[in-house]
Amino acid sequence: MGVVNRIKKFFDKYKNPQNIEEEIRKTNSKRQLTGFYRYLAFVLGAGLTAMVFYTSFNGVFLPMIQIGTTLCILLALTFLWIPGFRGSRQDQPDPLDLLLIVLCFICLFWTLTNNQRFITRIPYYSEVMLMDKLVGFALVLMVLEGARRTVGLPICIIVLIFIFYAFLGNYMPAMLQHRGFTTSKFIDVVYLTTEGLFGSLTSLCASVLFVFVSFGTLLSATGADRLFMDLALAVAGRSAGGPAKVAVVSSGAMGMISGSSVANVVTTGTLTIPMMKKMGFKPHEAGAVEAVASSGGQITPPVMGTVAFLIADNIGYAYFDIVKYSFLPALMFYCTVWLFVDCMAKKKKMKGIPREELPSKRQALWKALPLLIPIAVLTWMLYKRYTPFMSGSVCTLLILLVTLFRKDTRLTVKRFFLAMENCAISMTSIINVVACASIIIGLISKTGLMIKSTSIIMYLSGGMLMPIILIMLVMSYIIGCGLPSATCYIILATLCAPALANFGIKPLEAHLVIFWFSQVAGLTPPVCITAFVAAGVADADPMLTGFQSLKMGSSFYFLPMFFLFSPLISGTIPQILMTFVIGTAAIYMFVAGIEGFLQSAATPPWMRLGCFAASLLLFFSCVDARINYVEPIKTVAGLGIGAALLLIQYRRQKQSISNAL
Numbered sequence: 314m315g316v317v318n319r320i321k322k323f324f325d326k327y328k329n330p331q332n333i334e335e336e337i338r339k340t341n342s343k344r345q346l347t348g349f350y351r352y353l354a355f356v357l358g359a360g361l362t363a364m365v366f367y368t369s370f371n372g373v374f375l376p377m378i379q380i381g382t383t384l385c386i387l388l389a390l391t392f393l394w395i396p397g398f399r400g401s402r403q404d405q406p407d408p409l410d411l412l413l414i415v416l417c418f419i420c421l422f423w424t425l426t427n428n429q430r431f432i433t434r435i436p437y438y439s440e441v442m443l444m445d446k447l448v449g450f451a452l453v454l455m456v457l458e459g460a461r462r463t464v465g466l467p468i469c470i471i472v473l474i475f476i477f478y479a480f481l482g483n484y485m486p487a488m489l490q491h492r493g494f495t496t497s498k499f500i501d502v503v504y505l506t507t508e509g510l511f512g513s514l515t516s517l518c519a520s521v522l523f524v525f526v527s528f529g530t531l532l533s534a535t536g537a538d539r540l541f542m543d544l545a546l547a548v549a550g551r552s553a554g555g556p557a558k559v560a561v562v563s564s565g566a567m568g569m570i571s572g573s574s575v576a577n578v579v580t581t582g583t584l585t586i587p588m589m590k591k592m593g594f595k596p597h598e599a600g601a602v603e604a605v606a607s608s609g610g611q612i613t614p615p616v617m618g619t620v621a622f623l624i625a626d627n628i629g630y631a632y633f634d635i636v637k638y639s640f641l642p643a644l645m646f647y648c649t650v651w652l653f654v655d656c657m658a659k660k661k662k663m664k665g666i667p668r669e670e671l672p673s674k675r676q677a678l679w680k681a682l683p684l685l686i687p688i689a690v691l692t693w694m695l696y697k698r699y700t701p702f703m704s705g706s707v708c709t710l711l712i713l714l715v716t717l718f719r720k721d722t723r724l725t726v727k728r729f730f731l732a733m734e735n736c737a738i739s740m741t742s743i744i745n746v747v748a749c750a751s752i753i754i755g756l757i758s759k760t761g762l763m764i765k766s767t768s769i770i771m772y773l774s775g776g777m778l779m780p781i782i783l784i785m786l787v788m789s790y791i792i793g794c795g796l797p798s799a800t801c802y803i804i805l806a807t808l809c810a811p812a813l814a815n816f817g818i819k820p821l822e823a824h825l826v827i828f829w830f831s832q833v834a835g836l837t838p839p840v841c842i843t844a845f846v847a848a849g850v851a852d853a854d855p856m857l858t859g860f861q862s863l864k865m866g867s868s869f870y871f872l873p874m875f876f877l878f879s880p881l882i883s884g885t886i887p888q889i890l891m892t893f894v895i896g897t898a899a900i901y902m903f904v905a906g907i908e909g910f911l912q913s914a915a916t917p918p919w920m921r922l923g924c925f926a927a928s929l930l931l932f933f934s935c936v937d938a939r940i941n942y943v944e945p946i947k948t949v950a951g952l953g954i955g956a957a958l959l960l961i962q963y964r965r966q967k968q969s970i971s972n973a974l
Contacts, residue, residue: 343394343395343738344393344394344395344396344402344403344404344405344406345403345404346393346394346404346405347404347405348405350393350405350406353393354390354393354394354734355730355734357386357389357390357393357737358390358733358734358735358736358737358738359730359733359734359737360386361382361383361386361387361390361737362523362527362733362734362736362737363733364382365383365519365520365523365524365527366524366527366706366709366710368520369520369524369702369703369705369706370703370706373519373520375428375432376507376511376516377424377425377428377431377432377511378424378425378428379516379519379520380510380511380515380516380518380519381420381421381424381425381428381511382421382425382519383515383518383519383523383744384452384456384510384515384518384519384744384748385417385418385420385421385424386417386421386737387459387737387740387741387744387745388413388417388455388456388459388744388745389413389414389417389418390737390738390741391459391462391463391741391745392406392410392413392414392417392458392459392462393406393410393414394738394741395459395462395463395741396410396462397409397410397458397462413455413458416451416455417455419448419451420448420451420452420455423444423448424448427445431505434505436501436505436506437498437501441496441497441500441501441505445500445504445505446496446497446500448504449499449500449503449504449505450500452503452504452510453476453503453504453510453752456510456745456748456749456752457469457472457473457749459741459744459745459748460472460745460746460748460749462745463741463742463745463746464742464745464746464796464797467794467796468746468749468796468797468800469749471749471753471792471796472749472752472753475752475753475756475757476499476752476756478756478760478762479493479494479499479502479756479759479760480493480494480499481493482494482760488765488768488769489762489765491760491761491762494759494760498759502755502756502759503752503755503756508754508755508758508759509751509752509754509755509756510748510751510752512751512754512755513626514623514626514747514750514751514754514803515744515747515748515751517622517623517626517747518740518743518744518747518748520702521622521701521702521705522619522622522740522743522747523736523740524702524705524706524709525616525622525701525705526736526739526740526743527705527709527736527739528616528687528691528705528708528709528712529616529739530732530735530736530739531709531712531713531732531736532684532687532712534724534728534731534732534735535684535712535716535722535724536721536722537681537684540677540680540681540684540722541563541681541684542559542563542581542584542585543672543677543680543681544677544678544680544681545558545559545562545563546559546666546671546672546677547671547672547673547674547676547677547678548562548674548677549561549562550665550666550670550671551665551666551668551671552655552665555592555665555666557585557589557592557594557599557602557654557657557658558651558654558655559585559588560581560582560585560586560588560589560602560603560606561602561606561647561650561651561654563581563584563585564577564578564581564582564585564603564606564607564609564610574604574607574608574610574611574798574832574835574843575607575835575842575843575846577607577610578603578604578607578843578846578847578850579846579850581603581607582600582603582607582846582847582850582851583850585599585602585603586599586600586603586847586850586851588666589602589603590851592663592664592666593661593663594657594661595853596848596851596852596853596854596858597848597851597853597854597857597858597861598657598861599851599853600844600847600848600850600851600853600858600861600862601844601847601858601861601862601864601865602650602654602865603847603850603851604835604836604841604843604844604846604847604858604862604866605650605836605862605865605866606647606650607843607847608832608835608836608843608866608869609643609646609647609650611798611832612639612642612643612646612828612829612832613639613643613647614636614637614639614640614643614692615636615688615691615692615695616688616691617635617636617639619743619747619799620798620799620802620828620831621635621636621639621828622701623799623802623803623806624802624806624821624824624825624828625701627806627810627820627824628820628821628824630820630821631695631698632695632701633695633696633698634821635821635825636692636695638821638825638882639825641881641882641889641893642825642829642872642875642876642881642882644893645868645872645875645893645896645897645900646868646869646872648897648900649865649867649868649872649900649903649904650865650866650868652900652901652904653864653865653904653907653908656904656905656908656910657908659910659913660908660910660915680719680721683715683716683718683719683722684712684715684716684722686711686715687708687709687711687712687715688708690707690708690711691704691705691708694707694708713729742797743799746796746797746799746800747799747800749800750799750800750803750804753803753804753807754803754807757807757808758807762808763807763808763811764811766807766808766809766811766812767808767811767812767815770784770808770809770812771812771815774812778813778816778877781809781812781813781816782826782877784809785805785809785826785827785830786830786833786870788805788808788809789801789805789827789830789831789833789834790833790834790837792804792805792834793831793832793833793834793835794834794840798831798832798834798835799831801831801834802827802828802831805827805830805831806824806827809823809827810823810824810827813826818877819883821882822876822877822882822883825873825876825882826873826876826877829869829872829873829876830869830873832869833866833869833870836859836862836863836866836869837859837862837863838856838859838860838863839856839859841859841862841863843862844858844859844862845858845859847862864907867907868900871932874936875892875896875935875936877936878935878936879892879896879935879936880892881893881896881935892935895931895934895935895948895951896931896932896935898931898951898952898955899927899928899929899931899932899935899951900928901955902924902925902927902928902931902951902955902958903924903925903928903932905921905924906921906922906924906925906928909921911924911958911959911962912959912962912963912966913966914962914965914966914969916958916962920958920961920962923954923957923958924955924958926951926954927951927952927954927955927958928951929951930947930948930950930951930954931947931948931951931952931955933947934946934947934948934951
């Protein structure tokens with residue numbers, strides 16, 4: 314009974330939107346530093362940003378120098394800016410924070426001064442000094458504490474589970490058993506080699522991810538979010554349900570730059586959600602539109618957040634290839650959201666925003682055009698196969714150049730240096746997440762769990778592909794409830810991608826499926842943080858917002874099937890275009906069936922069933938594992954049913970108008 318009461322208490326806590334806002338404020342609160350500590354934080358943040366951009370043009374330092382400096386300074390910034398407890402001081406660090414900051418610099422000093430020894434030693438054979446162990450364990454503990462402050466306790470618990478698994482391998486069940494780690498081997502894995510904290514993931518953070526986060530941070534500092542919002546208003550504001558469509562466009566545009574669905578909801582949602590409610594959307598509907606549109610930003614080229622870089626690093630593809638293959642699926646996702654919004658607006662007989670309340674299209678485009686130039690140049694440089702590190706750095710500096718031509722976007726010297734500092738502050742949560750993931754990956758690799766997990770998944774699935782996909786989906790939801798999408802992707806890719814490879818699935822297709830699945834937890838009840846944040850902004854019931862988000866974001870579940878079983882990303886150009894067109898038609902009929910609304914009018918139940926039938930036929934004409942092209946019979950049948958339903962609906966509307974006259 315006690316467990317039931319605790320569960321009830323948990324959900325009762327989130328019934329009140331004010332409680333959600335309070336939790337969001339507490340978890341994301343940042344100190345207002347003053348005095349010496351404010352100057353220290355500024356020097357560390359701006360100095361680290363300058364160092365990273367220096368290395369982008371002059372070559373990176375040795376891995377342990379580049380990564381060690383970035384990791385330790387970002388950890389120090391975490392302890393400076395993010396309070397550890399609710400009662401912590403808000404104007405300066407507590408004594409515990411100061412101790413942790415000093416430890417950061419001790420670890421950095423030891424790493425830099427012993428770099429040559431670390432390079433020349435033989436991993437897992439050379440002696441591990443006592444100081445190596447102390448520094449290694451201190452770094453792990455500080456990464457866990459930094460992750461607890463910036464992301465939450467669940468990720469720390471998961472890392473600790475893997476650490477205990479590494480040390481207690483002799484006591485595990487037979488299927489999971491291994492020889493167990495000594496303290497020396499653990500330090501070798503996580504600290505002294507490039508398999509843990511100094512691996513490829515943290516290397517990405519210290520280079521590519523840093524400059525792309527800086528790209529988004531500088532865009533925001535110049536007011537790009539406001540200009541993009543005005544442009545979206547000018548383009549979509551007058552159509553039915555205009556504010557909701559503005560949310561779809563603007564949230565997608567800003568989400569692909571920020572790389573965080575929650576951050577995007579908090580920024581653009583404060584503008585779009587009140588507009589949607591004013592036009593007639595219910596609070597939970599307005600929150601859901603913003604939550605789903607913001608989540609889609611991470612799958613939208615050309616800047617797709619953290620995970621796209623991790624995919625490129627994992628499978629050895631150029632980043633532009635990830636961007637290229639993600640364009641049409643992202644477009645299909647936003648078509649789904651747009652159609653849901655359109656049906657909801659027309660069902661409520663909404664009108665758009667009056668013309669006089671909207672900005673001029675020409676003026677909005679003219680104001681936003683300078684800030685669109687760096688994005689266009691970034692896409693061109695990636696297409697020309699410049700490295701992402703160089704491309705991101707050049708285009709970040711280009712932002713500073715193009716903003717000089719307009720007074721309202723121009724950065725003063727003070728704002729410029731504060732923006733440089735914010736680039737580093739924005740990286741604090743990312744580095745802690747990726748460092749935790751790096752520890753997990755190193756332990757999974759050295760304990761043999763990667764190979765064991767493939768065997769376990771193959772056994773549970775009976776050696777069939779579809780059960781493996783369902784297992785991945787369930788795992789992505791469970792893991793994603795407590796972890797950010799980047800960490801969720803890394804763990805799933807490590808555990809599940811080898812199982813997909815056994816069926817001949819190409820690495821790109823497997824990792825894109827895992828990437829999309831890693832987004833679902835933020836929108837799927839009962840724990841859906843993105844929807845909860847949107848509910849707090851919308852003053853809505855969080856669970857209603859979650860279920861509405863699940864409905865509107867349902868394409869996160871079925872669109873990944875196009876990666877595996879259709880030529881959408883691996884076929885010829887005619888095949889790709891044909892799959893896109895038929896897939897979009899399937900989405901249209903699916904949305905019509907869900908909403909019970911087709912061609913500007915409601916539909917009776919039998920027509921809804923017809924919409925579902927047409928949608929399934931069109932979907933399976935594309936998604937068929939036995940062929941690499943659309944199946945003509947299913948395509949013709951699906952299009953035929955859809956055309957017949959549209960014709961019947963047209964005649965019903967015509968008859969209704971005639972009777973009214």
